[in-house]
Amino acid sequence: MSDPLVIAGREFGSRLLTGTGKYDTFETMREALAASGSEIVTVAVRRIDLDDRGDDDITAFLPDDVLLLPNTSGCETAEEAIRTARLARAGGLPDWVKLEVIPDPRYLLPDPVETLRAAAALVEDGFTVLPYVLPDPVLQKKLEEVGCATVMPLAAPIGSGRGLKLRDAIRIMIEQAEVPLVVDAGLGSPSHAAEAMEMGADAVLVNTAIARAGDPVAMARAFRLAVEAGRTALRAGIMEEGAQAVASSPLTGAVHQP
Amino acid sequence: MSDPLVIAGREFGSRLLTGTGKYDTFETMREALAASGSEIVTVAVRRIDLDDRGDDDITAFLPDDVLLLPNTSGCETAEEAIRTARLARAGGLPDWVKLEVIPDPRYLLPDPVETLRAAAALVEDGFTVLPYVLPDPVLQKKLEEVGCATVMPLAAPIGSGRGLKLRDAIRIMIEQAEVPLVVDAGLGSPSHAAEAMEMGADAVLVNTAIARAGDPVAMARAFRLAVEAGRTALRAGIMEEGAQAVASSPLTGAVHQP
Amino acid sequence: MSDPLVIAGREFGSRLLTGTGKYDTFETMREALAASGSEIVTVAVRRIDLDDRGDDDITAFLPDDVLLLPNTSGCETAEEAIRTARLARAGGLPDWVKLEVIPDPRYLLPDPVETLRAAAALVEDGFTVLPYVLPDPVLQKKLEEVGCATVMPLAAPIGSGRGLKLRDAIRIMIEQAEVPLVVDAGLGSPSHAAEAMEMGADAVLVNTAIARAGDPVAMARAFRLAVEAGRTALRAGIMEEGAQAVASSPLTGAVHQP
Amino acid sequence: MSDPLVIAGREFGSRLLTGTGKYDTFETMREALAASGSEIVTVAVRRIDLDDRGDDDITAFLPDDVLLLPNTSGCETAEEAIRTARLARAGGLPDWVKLEVIPDPRYLLPDPVETLRAAAALVEDGFTVLPYVLPDPVLQKKLEEVGCATVMPLAAPIGSGRGLKLRDAIRIMIEQAEVPLVVDAGLGSPSHAAEAMEMGADAVLVNTAIARAGDPVAMARAFRLAVEAGRTALRAGIMEEGAQAVASSPLTGAVHQP
Amino acid sequence: MTVRVNGKEQPVEAGETVAGLLERLGLGARFALVERNGEPVERARYEEVRLEDGDSLVVARPVAGG
Amino acid sequence: MTVRVNGKEQPVEAGETVAGLLERLGLGARFALVERNGEPVERARYEEVRLEDGDSLVVARPVAGG
Amino acid sequence: MTVRVNGKEQPVEAGETVAGLLERLGLGARFALVERNGEPVERARYEEVRLEDGDSLVVARPVAGG
Amino acid sequence: MTVRVNGKEQPVEAGETVAGLLERLGLGARFALVERNGEPVERARYEEVRLEDGDSLVVARPVAGG
Secondary structure, three states, X not given: OOOOEEEOOEEEXXXXXXXXXXXXXXXXXXXXXXXXXXXXXXXXXXXXXXXXXXXXXXXXXXXXXXXXXXXXXXXXXXXXHHHXXXXXXXXXXXXXXXXOOOOOOOOOOOOHHHHHHHHHHHHHOOOEEEEEEOOOHHHHHHHXXXXXXXXXXXXXXXXXXXXXXOHHXXXXXXXXXXXXXXXXXXXXXXXXXXXXXXXXXXXXXXXXXXHOOOOHHHHHHHHHXXXXXXXXXXXXXXXXXXXXXOOOOOOOOXXXXX | OOOOEEEOOEEEXXXXXXXXXXXXXXXXXXHHHHHHOOOEEEEEEEEOOOOOOOOOOHHHHOOOOOEXXXXXXXXXXXXXXXXXXXXXXXXXXXXXXXXXOOOOOOOOXXXXXXXXXXXXXXXXXXXXXXXXEOOOHHHHHHHHHOOOOOEEEOOOOOOOOOOOOOHHHHHHHHHHOOOOEEEEOOOOOHHHHHHHHHHOOOEEEEOHHHHXXXXXXXXXXXXXXXXXXXXXXXXXXXXXXOOOOOOOOOOOOOOOOO | OOOOEEXXXXXXXXXXXXXXXXXXXXXXXXXXXXXXXXXXXXXXXXXXXXXXXXXXXXXXXXXXXXXXXXEOOOOOOHHHHHHHHHHHHHOOOOOEEEEOOOOOOOOOOOOHHHHHHHHHHHHXXXXXXXXXXXXXXXXXXXXXXXXXXXXXXXXXXXXXXXXOOOHHHHHHHHHHOOOOEEEEOOOOOHHHHHHHHHHXXXXXXXXXXXXXXXXXXXXXXXXXXXXXXXXXXXXXXXXXXXXXXXXXXXXXXXXXXX | OOOOEEEOOEEEOOOEEEEOOOOOOHHHHHHHHHHHOOOEEEEEEEEOOOOOOOOOOHHHHXXXXXXXXXXXXXXXXXXXXXXXXXXXXXOOOOXXXXXXXXXXXOOOOOOHHHHHHHHHHHHHOOOEEXXXXXXXXXXXXXXXXXXXXXXXXXXXXXXXXXXXXXXXHHHHHHHHOOOOEEEEOOOOOHHHHHHHHHHOOOEEEEOHHHHOOOOHHHHHHHHHHHHHHHHHHHHHOOOOOOOOOOOOOOOOOOXXXX | OEEEEOOEEEXXXXXXXXXXXXXXXXXXXXXXXXXXXXXXXXXXXXXXXXXXXXXXEEEEEEEEOO | XXXXXXXXXXXOXXXXXXXXXXXXXXXXXXXXXXXXXXXXXXXXXXXXOEOOOOOEEEEEEEEEOO | OEEEEOOEEEEOOOOOEHHHHHHHOOOOOOOOEEEEOOEEOOHHXXXXXEOOOOXXXXXXXXXXXX | OEEEEOOEEEEOOOOOEHHHHHHHOOOOOOOOEEEEOXXXXXXXXXXXXXXXXXXXXXXXXXXXXX
């Protein structure tokens, strides 16, 4: 049966969003994105260094049928994020934005106040806004109220691969979510992604765990399978955890019984 | 690339073993087994009640191409388990046995001493023995020494669905395993199965989590995907967990930078 | 050796702060507070119901030598919290305030934006402000910048007794704290409090786990011991966790060795 | 109120057992043992190297009023352990023995079969036997049946300091224990010890975490406090963990309410 | 003349002080916190501050809380 | 003559085989496992093995289990 | 006349368009994003917008990121 | 005559006791545990037990351990 992810009225068949960072080559990235089945792919926006044009144009390696999602990485204030989003849109990127406002270079955690401020302004300006936040159910409600299209809490510090360390706060966000909840950052392996989906996350966003795997293409496929496994399990109805042991074979009629 | 599970020289394409207990109907069981892709399926052995022949013959609902694995559930001593295994073999079931010796009806945990004794005798008698044990790396070595074909530690009490609660002991068993390590009992959801496979388990055995799901057929499929996801990830090389945050976007060249 | 907790220049011998809520009787509360050794004790502020004066005056049961810390529980906006704090101070309570701004009655989680706004205003107005927050290292920095005397992240939802569920975020807050970090809410047992202190929290605040214990007075003593144990361990230098086993007895010279 | 630990009919005021291994000096060990309040102290038994008498006689540094508990470390079979225990007793050490049978030098995990065999023989020979085991509730019952005075499951691999990693199996052992349950090995910090006591362990045995601390004497005191905290909490009645948040302040009568 | 205390009408005599009102309300012995027309009243001024017709008062106190 | 099957007396005719007994018990179509006087009977020999008076039989089968 | 591009002086001919500049900079083929004097320039207008002396431009592009 | 102590040959005088040997080995003051020909020797009998030619002894002691 069909079970699309719906963000801002647009349907997506895949619940695995992927980033394009940290791949060894664009060729590997292209193959991994294909293997992931991802339909939403993030990119960053940076100045061109005129003295060093650097590597090829990433857009040449991105499938045409995916939604490019520019992020505002590198921005430390609402103003910088708004400026970056508007530049990306004017230049021909979609009017969707993965909103990141990260003041601290050490822990790379998002700023709740600036993120909320930027989100309100960008929604006002016609953007479809997907904000990246620390798991905070109260902030989630505020972001929903200003019109964000999703809320994207981190599972653990970005790039750490530690999994759902802040599970208790994310569980509350899932319970009360009114727009899709996307777990973003910190997922290190497919089992982490499957757990997030089983908990009821609407989607997950993965970058480092795929890009830095020994074999990124195989790992992309593994995450694709895990996300589908977790979503399927949620819909199939997962058994209740019990404290007690319960036999799976009959308790009577053993061969030796008189 | 091919990556078969090899037990006692026999190759299996699927790393998901399933039990047949606790399904509402044999029809549902048949569909779920098919959806699971499982090639090894456990059954129990019980006396026929002559006054109440009970339900249909389960074998009529089991695919011909799977290996039926009789278990010794209900046995509390080595002798009872040996007797049950020999009866099953003589009557036409395979000479493979899932060895369970469980003295305690409350916690349903296996007896390490009786299990070892029965394993040695059954191997001697020509059986391919797959013993069910509490995670115990020293017992594992003894079972390998007497010639067991796998060792099958439980993740958590059977039927509890609590997942890899005894992870630290299982990790050691995986490190030192010389025959396939199958995580059996206690896995409650696909993410649990994926984690076991990512840790390096050779296979998992699942029953209650599938049979008692809201939709057992869909859940069987979810476990199949999760086992493949976990195995694929292990072979692809999972990123190291880190304590620190690491950016997935470039650290320089932000739009606002002078 | 002396190791006082210093908040806003004032020294406290005890690192266990306690709440006064949920005790069956004020007599039990008085005994428990004494057993806890606590030197900072929270109270709420509420209107007097003129038709039902209710129970006795709590202040009659509070030791003279503790610092009464009025909280702003019941406030859903910065304005309500500021109003409550100013009323308490004018009426003779200390100019210290445990700042709580909690809009949502279901999860009882604090509002980061309103809390920051109220904190800035109250510091401006001469209060010593101890804000209660979800663990958020970026918000912590903002609260420190506006002059808060401590930051008090919750370990888990208030009253849940679940312990350090948001450990990873609290660990970062401890690493970067410039004012005392007090773990507040969610600690269910002394081992939770000891763990928080071992991680480097400067203090913990406990209410429900003591007040709702079978024997609140004994539990207060248990928390007192645990906080001292955890703090002492931190200063004594806790061993590194290892993945490997390391013998505690000599590896050679066994009796049976030739 | 008095709450002694009773092993084999003998009462002990302290529930913290300590080992003597891995201290930098015997002087530090002596002070740490005193600070721990421990009344049961383990020693190993080794051949004297006639060419190198080695350090001083440890017994000169051990308080007279503690029970010396010789262990059988270094023994890989039941026979070796029995021989070591009998030599220790004949030479004037107590007829109590911490039974360790550890075949594998890498993981240092005990052998369930040999340990059971040695335990039965030593009880028969008049010893008070305290066996060291992997957490295994079925083995526990067998050890109780042959007359062991305690059962001592490890929390995690010895020397790892990882804490109660095998919590689920230990919880079952505590539920069904008929002789004192002592958590031995793997506890890395006082909060680990407090948690074990809160779970209902009768005592804990600690060595590495104290001996290898930056300040072993202070750490010994910290463990003493933590064990008392955990035991006191257990007896005081620990609150139930809840999934929901529950306010600790009144829900009505806020100042701002009309 | 009358004032409102915690939302309820209360008759008061001309020139009555905050302290006097608390006394009459039986709150003299209590640790009472007083807000008058939205502004907190300093405890030190309970004896001085005289109520006026139509004043709106909040009378609160510390209670058990976490 | 009689034998015991799963603890219950069963009359059988002289020279009846295991297969015959299963047939009479309505188990012919079933996947039956048979133990005779404590020893398992090979399926291949169900037709040959003749019961004797006083034999004690266990008749079992595979059932759902984990 | 001159403009600043990403902080560096660049000589441009009078009346040169954004598209022309990108071409001269060898960025014609690139997916370039352009901001002029703090305001983003719509891609559709790269051909129309004529640079003026002293303009300050930012030229950016999408890059790999998470 | 000679005995083996912890695997090493040791000359002893005829009739020497366990206690005497420990003394000569400089272990008199130590908390020594003694096994003779595979059997433990009771501390109370160190003074009585006389060594014989070819005896095999193990001399051990308590050491630091967990």
